[in-house]
Amino acid sequence: MIDPQTTNSQTTELPLYSPARVRELLAQHGLRPTKSLGQNFLIDGNILRSIAEAGGAAAGEKVLEIGPGLGVLTREIASRGAQVKALEKDERLRPVLADTLAGTGAEVVWGDALDFDYASLPAGTRVIANLPYYITGLLLSRFMEAESIVSATVLVQKEVAQRLAARPSDDAYGFLSALAALYGTVKHVRDVPKGAFFPAPDVTSSVVRLDFDRTKPQPPRALIDFVDAALHHRRKTLRNNLRMVGHDPAAIDAALQEAGQRPDVRAEDVPLHELIHIAHLLNVVR
Template sequence: MPARPRAALLGPAEVRALAERLGTRPTKQLGQNFVHDANTVRRIVRAAGVGPGDVVLEVGPGLGSLTLALLEAARSVVAVEVDPVLAAALPGTVAERAPALAGHLRVVAADALRVRAEDVAPDGAPPPTALVANLPYNVAVPVLLTLLERLPSLRTVLVMVQAEVAERLAAEPGSRTYGVPSVKAAWYGRVTRAGAVGRTVFWPVPRVESGLVRLERHDPPATSATREEVFAVVDAAFAQRRKTLRAALAGWAGSAEAAEAALRAAGVDPAARGEALGVAELARVAAARPAPAPPPARA
């Protein structure tokens, strides 16, 4: 297969000039920090491992720095952008800087937390196979988990998030950073760190360091419990980290005694704490939840 044409990527001067032309500036409310370094965006594309067979979903493309690099490698890109000015401008930027690739881009002007499968793959269009994005840091985890839930076609993920969030997402049981995001991400796939990103490649320069996280999707743990039921256990188990699971799950189970019974049925020590358990063990606990007692019969 012939190589895709190269795009004229955006540098610092081009990013600022484009923003000025559009009359826009990055806003803290939307978590906007635009990448302006060509080496960084090409590094992200390499780390994502996308190829000519992939339909890439990009969330928050902004001015198009990463979009242009993704179009060089992927079959097509579906870009979801909540900012209406940026969403309207992106096709023109691609047509100007990568005219041969412009037909491989589709922009969806929407909030990623509300986007549905039919929004990103309408009328029989191929669904996205990979998520690659510089996620807005203020909603990174909710966006990631929402898209994994709604788009089962996603097989791989490579996202840039705040370094602390990257650490939490990839944390293993027993780690001090292991918690709700770690377990819920693990429900969908194997999560690993994929490198650090310096602050100077962004405009404006953020106050925090950034990191890349990769997820390779796999089937969820075998369990009779639903995802919602498992996630309810996860939320309860980590709501008060210092408590034993017997105490932490008392409200979820109906009593401390019922929680202990469910834990023992799942083969889990009731004196353990949530951070000691992996997603498969928590799924077993969810499946062992006792049925609620029937209401008393009326006289």
């Protein structure tokens, strides 16, 4: 007969990311992953280490994590000497994180990541996170706009990663691609299979790193809105997209001609710098 106490002791000695340890923690606290909160916990140590490494987790670095879950990635980041602040919405995880993050120095802020004031972060903050899929786009735009955040290394749906890194004329190119390029650069780090999570999600994931150029002025809201409108129906002509949001057809034609673009050019085929040029020609920005 197996001694339950001995079995439990052996289980708790396993790494925090092991499937057995994850199941033990969930059972111990009477929890189940909540699909509506995007709770898919990482159970692959190699991927955890590669995310922390790619994100720049190192001694003295200031790191923000979104949705620490059971604290697996949090511990990996903190073990490298980084100062970690983690935002968590699920109050049920309080006792779990009190246990798993004990002694790490990590700070947990309880609340919705969409309500957090990212402008309050110290300059030079790096985001390293397994983002909840259902709010990925909203969170990425908040990171881009917060001048204190210099990079974001995030685990996202592979489709989102492809959109972030896409170039004009690529199948995945769209507003998110242009927005990322407005603020800096995107690097694909690695793909992550479904089996690296518990429970396994329905889609393959990818790790991407966004670096934001904070030496440049923030793009004005008028320009962001213009790019959004221009690419809203990316396979339609740029002329039609701009006409639909109220720009004068004659002015659009003149701007396209001056920018060296065909009247029937599709929005997805116009390089970002040319869109910016057209925005200036239409007096959207000065």
